[in-house]
Amino acid sequence: MLNITKKIENETAVFELEGRLDTVTSPDLENELRAAMESVRTLILDFEKLSYISSAGLRVLLSAQKIMNGKGEMKVLHVNNTIMEIFEVTGFTEVLTIE
Numbered sequence: 165m166l167n168i169t170k171k172i173e174n175e176t177a178v179f180e181l182e183g184r185l186d187t188v189t190s191p192d193l194e195n196e197l198r199a200a201m202e203s204v205r206t207l208i209l210d211f212e213k214l215s216y217i218s219s220a221g222l223r224v225l226l227s228a229q230k231i232m233n234g235k236g237e238m239k240v241l242h243v244n245n246t247i248m249e250i251f252e253v254t255g256f257t258e259v260l261t262i263e
Contacts, residue, residue, distance in 0.1 A: 239263055
């Protein structure tokens with residue numbers, strides 16, 4: 165299960181994710197992101213409460229990063245050790261801006 169809380173102010177969208185970003189939940193996030201990315205220049209993903217990410221979740225992040233590269237910036241915040249290890253092994257630390 166994945167809870168998505170989004171806040172959009174001016175040209176910045178903040179998505180707080182809680183739970184698991186996997187094959188079942190990644191389409192929900194993808195739809196929410198696509199709708200928001202049309203009108204924003206900054207996308208912030210807060211992973212403080214995200215406990216798991218699968219390859220399907222990584223695909224959504226990569227797709228969002230590609231879109232935001234052309235129009236602004238994307239940041240990933242509060243990544244826990246487990247997810248950071250996945251980012252390191254997959255090379256996502258070189259692709260994403262992680263703070």
